[in-house]
Amino acid sequence: MLKPTAFTSKQKSLFISDSSSDNEELPDIFSKRNLGENEAKSKFDTGTKIAAEPEMKKKVVKKSATKLDKKVEDVEKAKRKAAQAELKALRPEESLKQMVCLVDPKVEAMVGCGVVGQLCEGSVASYQVTDGRFSCVKWRRKVELYGTDETSSVTMTTDVQDEPYVLLVLPCVDFLGIVSNRGSVTCNAWVEELKQSFPACQVHVVCFGMTKYRRKVKNNAQKNFRQQVLQNSEKVTKNTKKKPSFELTDFEIEELLVELQLTSGFKVIFVESSDELVLLIQQTTKSVAEAPYKRMKRNNVQFINDKASVKVDATTGHGSYNAWKQMLLQFHNLSPDMADAILKQYPSLSCIMSAYDGCNTAEGETLLADLVIRRGVGTIQSTRRVGPELSKRIYKMLTSKNGSETL
Structure with missing residues (x-):
């Protein structure tokens, strides 16, 4: 039985260079055949332990975070159930x-x-x-x-x-x-x-x-x-x-x-x-x-609108006409026909604000009073006016500086 030969670093380099030129296989000098069985086992065991320790820590941290999130979720769910039960009562x-x-x-x-x-x-x-x-x-x-x-x-x-x-x-x-x-x-x-x-x-x-x-x-x-x-x-x-x-x-x-x-x-x-x-x-x-x-x-009064909200494009301004119409429809007893009559004269909010700027209080309150509202088509068509009361409320809403003022 032959004993493994010990090589110096210089001999290793020469051996590798020579064998590579001759296309011969290099000896596995770190295998069990060249090293002792216990020595090889200790080397591979040491490498495995070093790689496993960070993975175990990650798993422990992940489990603890999952448990904490689940506990918080259970508490929030219980609070929601309690609030629903109190509201039901x-x-x-x-x-x-x-x-x-x-x-x-x-x-x-x-x-x-x-x-x-x-x-x-x-x-x-x-x-x-x-x-x-x-x-x-x-x-x-x-x-x-x-x-x-x-x-x-x-x-x-x-x-x-x-x-x-x-x-x-x-x-x-x-x-x-x-x-x-x-x-x-x-x-x-x-x-x-x-x-x-x-x-x-x-x-x-x-x-x-x-x-x-x-x-x-x-x-x-x-x-x-x-x-x-x-x-x-x-x-x-x-x-x-x-x-x-x-x-x-x-x-x-x-x-x-x-x-x-x-x-x-x-x-x-x-x-x-x-x-x-x-x-x-x-x-x-x-x-x-x-x-x-x-x-x-x-x-807990909330603003509730039956119609869907209107989107206004910030760059082109598309949708501002519908937004202005929807604002007018929030007034009590203001029908879509009235809103169309106002929009025909003042197609945007800035137009009516410019008109209000050039009026005093008395003129501003009656600015919209004489606008004609047309309903129906043909023989069933009828007309009426916006009226001073609604005109006064719109003027107060858009120009008043007192938030508590009654319209």
């Missing part, structure tokens, strides 16, 4: 289920029938009888609050809050006795007591039986007049029914109502029967239930 069809109407037993005794029983028939809201200081109707709402926890799951908590609305139900005689200062309590003291009992609440006074009271007063006045004419008081007094404790004319009642609304801010509602009272409570319950949703829609 505010919708009118769902909000009425969360309302609880609290009816005082004195209201039911005053009307003389099962008010709560009538309210519960075919209603989604809940109605309860609760005793209080005043004969009133109040409302409570079951509020559902949605959120997210550490596991990115949607959580729900319920709370109960009192609504700031009160219906105070009073018989007509008691109500008129208070506002005319003929009862046991003066009107000012009664108003202060209500404001202290229901702070930050909108109080609506429901007067029960005003028409019946006025009819009685009118009938008594006619009977008194007949008595004076016929001078037969005995016959009249036998047929007369029980008179009210005091009688007020229609003019006196109107004066008292105006004074009450100006001094207290209370709104007065008149009902004549138990059916009208039940209907009023049901309608008010629905309005109170939908109030948060309507407020949210008012606060």
